[in-house]
Amino acid sequence: MRSSHLCCLLAALRAMAVCTSLVHAFQAPMRSIPARNTLHASAASEGDSIDKNPRPTNYEDEFPLPDFEVPELRQLRWEREALAKGKYASGDALYELRRTIAYLRNELIDTRQQQQIVSISNPNNKRMKHRISELEKELLELNGRDAEFVAAVSRELLAKAKSAGDEGLAKKYSAQLDEARSQIPQFNLHGLWVGKYGENGYEMINVTYSDDTLIATKLTGDNNVPKGEISFTVDLAHSTAALDPIELNSKAAKQWGKSFLPRFVGKGQVAAEGFVNPTWLEGQLILVGRFFSFAWLPLGHQVFFGRPSSELTLKMLRESKSNELRSDHVAVMRDAMEEAWEESYWIEREADNFFDEDGSFE
Numbered sequence: 001m002r003s004s005h006l007c008c009l010l011a012a013l014r015a016m017a018v019c020t021s022l023v024h025a026f027q028a029p030m031r032s033i034p035a036r037n038t039l040h041a042s043a044a045s046e047g048d049s050i051d052k053n054p055r056p057t058n059y060e061d062e063f064p065l066p067d068f069e070v071p072e073l074r075q076l077r078w079e080r081e082a083l084a085k086g087k088y089a090s091g092d093a094l095y096e097l098r099r100t101i102a103y104l105r106n107e108l109i110d111t112r113q114q115q116q117i118v119s120i121s122n123p124n125n126k127r128m129k130h131r132i133s134e135l136e137k138e139l140l141e142l143n144g145r146d147a148e149f150v151a152a153v154s155r156e157l158l159a160k161a162k163s164a165g166d167e168g169l170a171k172k173y174s175a176q177l178d179e180a181r182s183q184i185p186q187f188n189l190h191g192l193w194v195g196k197y198g199e200n201g202y203e204m205i206n207v208t209y210s211d212d213t214l215i216a217t218k219l220t221g222d223n224n225v226p227k228g229e230i231s232f233t234v235d236l237a238h239s240t241a242a243l244d245p246i247e248l249n250s251k252a253a254k255q256w257g258k259s260f261l262p263r264f265v266g267k268g269q270v271a272a273e274g275f276v277n278p279t280w281l282e283g284q285l286i287l288v289g290r291f292f293s294f295a296w297l298p299l300g301h302q303v304f305f306g307r308p309s310s311e312l313t314l315k316m317l318r319e320s321k322s323n324e325l326r327s328d329h330v331a332v333m334r335d336a337m338e339e340a341w342e343e344s345y346w347i348e349r350e351a352d353n354f355f356d357e358d359g360s361f362e
Contacts, residue, residue: 088147088183108135151180195303212237220320234266234285262287268296
C-alpha cells in the first residue's frame with residue numbers, strides 16, 4: 001500500500017516538473033540581467049574586436065538602488081537571519097548530515113560496548129576511550145547543524161528552565177528555539193498559496209500554525225469544500241520521526257535542484273456537493289523547494305501549491321466575492337449590513353464618549 005502511494009506521489013511530481021505554466025502563474029514578472037560575457041559577445045558580433053580584459057560593467061549605475069538608509073532594527077534582523085541560515089544545513093546537505101550522524105552514532109554505541117568488555121589494563125581500552133571522546137565531540141558539533149534537532153533540544157531545556165523558575169535560561173532557550181525553528185522549512189509556510197484543485201480550478205489557501213500543527217484554510221472554495229473551511233492539516237510535532245523523504249532519480253533531481261523531498265503525515269478534507277458528509281482522509285505534505293504539495297492518498301489526488309503574485313491574489317479574491325454574490329446575494333448583503341451595523345455601533349460609542357469629555361460642546 002505504501003509503495004503504491006509513493007508511486008502516485010512520484011508520478012504527480014513528474015507531471016509538475018513539466019507544468020511550467022503553473023509556476024509562472026504564481027510569480028510576478030521578473031527582469032533578467034544579461035551576463036557580462038553575453039553583453040561583450042553581442043557587442044563584438046557587429047565586427048568589433050573582443051577586448052580580452054574588458055572593463056566590468058557598472059551595474060550600480062544602470063540599476064541604481066533607492067537612496068535611503070535601512071533602519072537599524074531591520075539591518076540587525078537581516079544579519080541575524082543570515083547568521084542563522086549559515087549555521088544550519090538544509091536541502092540535500094541536511095540528509096547527508098543525518099546519514100553521517102547515524103553512522104557515527106552506531107560507531108559510538110559499538111565502541112562503548114567493546115570498551116566495557118575490554119579490561120582497563122588492555123592497551124586498546126585507552127584507544128577506545130579516546131575514540132569515544134572524539135565521536136561524542138563530533139556528534140555534538142554535527143547535531144548542532146540540524147535545526148530540527150536543536151529545536152527539539154531547546155524545547156526540552158526551555159520547559160525545564162520554566163519549571164525551575166530560571167527566567168534567564170528560559171529566555172536563552174526560547175531565543176534558541178525561535179532561531180532554529182526559523183530555519184525549518186515546514187514551519188515557515190505561513191501565508192497565501194494557490195493550487196489547482198482538479199476540475200474545480202485554482203483555489204487560494206491561507207497557511208497558519210497552531211503550536212506544531214499546520215492548518216490550511218480555504219480563502220476561495222468550491223461546491224464541495226467552500227471557503228472558510230479547512231482544506232488540510234499536518235502534524236509536525238514529531239517531524240524528526242517523519243516519513244522517509246522521496247528520493248528522486250537523477251533527471252527529476254536536476255529539474256528540481258534537489259534529490260530529496262521531505263514529506264509529513266497529514267489529513268485532507270473532502271465532501272460531497274454542498275459540503276455534505278465532510279470527511280477527513282489520510283494525506284501527506286511534500287516539500288518541493290519553494291513550493292509544496294498535498295496529497296489525498298486514498299483518492300490519488302495531489303495539489304501543487306505556489307505563492308501567488310499580488311495581482312493574482314486580488315483577482316482571485318474579487319472573483320470569489322463576485323461568485324458568492326451571484327450565488328447568494330441575500331446572504332452577502334446580510335453579512336455586509338451586519339458589518340456596517342457593528343461599525344456604526346462603535347462610531348456612535350466613540351462619538352458619545354467624545355462629547356461627554358470636559359470642554360466639549362453641548
